[in-house]
Amino acid sequence: MLEELASTFPILTCILFLPVIGGVVLWLFDDEDMVRTSALTIALLELALSVFVLLRFIPESAAMQFSEHVPWIPALGVSYHLAVDGISVLFVGLTAFLAVLIIIYSWDTVRHQVKLYMMALLALETTTMGVFLSIDLILFFVFWELMLIPSYFLIKLWGGGAERHYAALKFVLYTLLGSVFMLVGIALLDINYHQWATLRHIEPTYSFDLLELLSVPIPLSKQILIFWLLFLGFAFKAPVFPFHTWLPDALLEGPIGMAVVLAGLKLGTFGFIRFSIPLLPDASKSQTVVTVIMTLGLAAILYGAIMALIQQDFRRLLAFSSISHLGFVVIGLFALNYQGLQGSLLTMINLGFSTAGLFFIAGFLYSRQQNTQLSSFGGMAKQTPLLASFFLFIGLASIGLPGTNGFVGEFLILLGTLKANWLYGGIAVTGVIFGAAYFLWYYERSMLGPLGKAVKESISDLHPREVLIAAALSVMILWIGLYPAPFLRMMNGSVQALVDRLERGTVASVESDQPVRVD
Amino acid sequence: MNLSAPDRLAARFQAAYRILLNKYYVDELYDLLxxxxxxxLGLLLDWFDRTVIDGLVHAVAQIAELFAAGSTWTEKHVIYGCVNVIGYGNHLAARQWRQLQSGMVHHYAAIIVAGLFLLAAIIQLIMQL
Structure with a gap:
């Protein structure tokens, strides 16, 4: 049973609602610069709160920390339960960090309906935080669904592409379809708890609380059914191959800010490690599940990478590169050992700096040439040396060059996978080569060589705001790359608890709570 | 002829010279292989992604649209049809019942008396149950 450390001050509630309340306050301002400044202030405050939580977080512990628990709908066993542990705490910091960068990026690139844009962005930040902080499954589901509303408007109203209406609708319907299956899975978990609690006369008999659901046994056949239902919800969102076709559309048609959120915050794979694997450990390690998911993960790695190789549009390339990286995360998770889980968790955080960083680079390119097609570039390094340098650096992190964050995560994943099954590991390694190929080839054609015909003579290098964004990302990339210990220490306790849980399964973990008779 | 040594060697062993110049054609071999x-393969997969996988997604959307069209038709013709039958039936019944409104007091008195008996009979029936 996981330990819970209650918080005396409701700091997680503050983190959760600060952005959306701040967003409402923005409504009062008419001056656009005032709106931008206030939005940035709110995002910085949010970052400060998140950093405070990160600093006060007890590392090497599996406990749920800063816990807040208030009954919400007691008759149904739904509660307002927030907490962070080693699995979720880094995502809170990452979300707050990216939100600040997106607002800085949007400073002069978003020109119309600035107020509404900032409000949507802050609302999106609240709902994303909600997904990471919720321990109650219904509360989690509420934020998971609410997230679609600001996302829909961000893509539809501020997207740059001609097909943005189509992309927004496709994204929402796709995700919604997946979450319907997930909701059924959550209901089945609740019913299973109810049956167990009724037999043992435990009050309340209904619960959606992760910690309580973890304490009851679930028969294997039921676990497998629930696993696939939750899988659909998380796989559509992640997206796991072959449920990925909304991603290239949403990333290409939507605004850069939205693309950074979609590519940088890996909510789908977070769902796997937060709910699927701990709640359904016996299903997660059953032969069929592991084989199917490993196959999908490996297919995603190679499919995504080979697709990325031939893309002419940089944002489409990044979409497929994301799919390829998610394949790594998935195989790391379902290697189901310490290194694999730790590597996947770290890679999810890393992608928030490297892939999201490359989307900012795509944004810099976009604001110079009004598109991200390869034909608009060529030989840019001469005209824009700073842009080209940051592009290369963040790109190398995305490839996983030693010394950058990508290496640490990818190495742990490959180590874990090779430990679990050398064949899977062997196939995954080839993905690393493709990863280098598609990025370097695109970089060579867009940045090096003679100046492209379409490149304007007056093209300018990064201005201070853009340098600030790229530098902030580069610092994080180097920090995790050279000294990952503080980040890994935060995860270790929870990852170890997860590995133990996988070994024991749901039935055994219940039995071990009872006193052992010694004759 | 006044060639330097490298040029002389290149002229004498032309095949060897070309192979060395092209680095044993290793790059060309890699390119080809x-x-x-x-x-x-990338181009093929790109076609596959746009046509087959996204095609399936669009097929799901089209099936949903088909169902929507079907239920719209049902709504319009079956459900509204039923509602209209009830409405028109009422209209017809009302035309008949209107004739009860004869304006003669003794007709009304007779109907009231008949109604009272009916009411009493119903109450009796309910009490028995």
Whole structure:
């Protein structure tokens, strides 16, 4: 049973609602610069709160920390339960960090309906935080669904592409379809708890609380059914191959800010490690599940990478590169050992700096040439040396060059996978080569060589705001790359608890709570 | 002829010179074996992604649209039809019942008396149950 450390001050509630309340306050301002400044202030405050939580977080512990628990709908066993542990705490910091960068990026690139844009962005930040902080499954589901509303408007109203209406609708319907299956899975978990609690006369008999659901046994056949239902919800969102076709559309048609959120915050794979694997450990390690998911993960790695190789549009390339990286995360998770889980968790955080960083680079390119097609570039390094340098650096992190964050995560994943099954590991390694190929080839054609015909003579290098964004990302990339210990220490306790849980399964973990008779 | 040593050697061993100049054609071999096939595979997968996978997604959307069209038709013709039958039936019944409104007091008195008996009978029936 996981330990819970209650918080005396409701700091997680503050983190959760600060952005959306701040967003409402923005409504009062008419001056656009005032709106931008206030939005940035709110995002910085949010970052400060998140950093405070990160600093006060007890590392090497599996406990749920800063816990807040208030009954919400007691008759149904739904509660307002927030907490962070080693699995979720880094995502809170990452979300707050990216939100600040997106607002800085949007400073002069978003020109119309600035107020509404900032409000949507802050609302999106609240709902994303909600997904990471919720321990109650219904509360989690509420934020998971609410997230679609600001996302829909961000893509539809501020997207740059001609097909943005189509992309927004496709994204929402796709995700919604997946979450319907997930909701059924959550209901089945609740019913299973109810049956167990009724037999043992435990009050309340209904619960959606992760910690309580973890304490009851679930028969294997039921676990497998629930696993696939939750899988659909998380796989559509992640997206796991072959449920990925909304991603290239949403990333290409939507605004850069939205693309950074979609590519940088890996909510789908977070769902796997937060709910699927701990709640359904016996299903997660059953032969069929592991084989199917490993196959999908490996297919995603190679499919995504080979697709990325031939893309002419940089944002489409990044979409497929994301799919390829998610394949790594998935195989790391379902290697189901310490290194694999730790590597996947770290890679999810890393992608928030490297892939999201490359989307900012795509944004810099976009604001110079009004598109991200390869034909608009060529030989840019001469005209824009700073842009080209940051592009290369963040790109190398995305490839996983030693010394950058990508290496640490990818190495742990490959180590874990090779430990679990050398064949899977062997196939995954080839993905690393493709990863280098598609990025370097695109970089060579867009940045090096003679100046492209379409490149304007007056093209300018990064201005201070853009340098600030790229530098902030580069610092994080180097920090995790050279000294990952503080980040890994935060995860270790929870990852170890997860590995133990996988070994024991749901039935055994219940039995071990009872006193052992010694004759 | 006044060629330097390298030129003389190049002229004498032309085949060897060309192979060395082109680095044993290793790059060309890699291009032929790996790079070009991978690019071709990429193009094939791109077609597959847009046509087959996204095609399936669009097929799901179209099936949903088909169902929506079907239920719209049902709504319009079956459900509204039923509602209209009830409405028109009422209209017809009302035309008949209107004739009860004869305006003669003794007709009304007779109907009231008949109604009272009916009411009493119903109450009796309910009490028995």
């Amino acid at each position: 790996w790079v070009e096939p991978t690019k071709k």
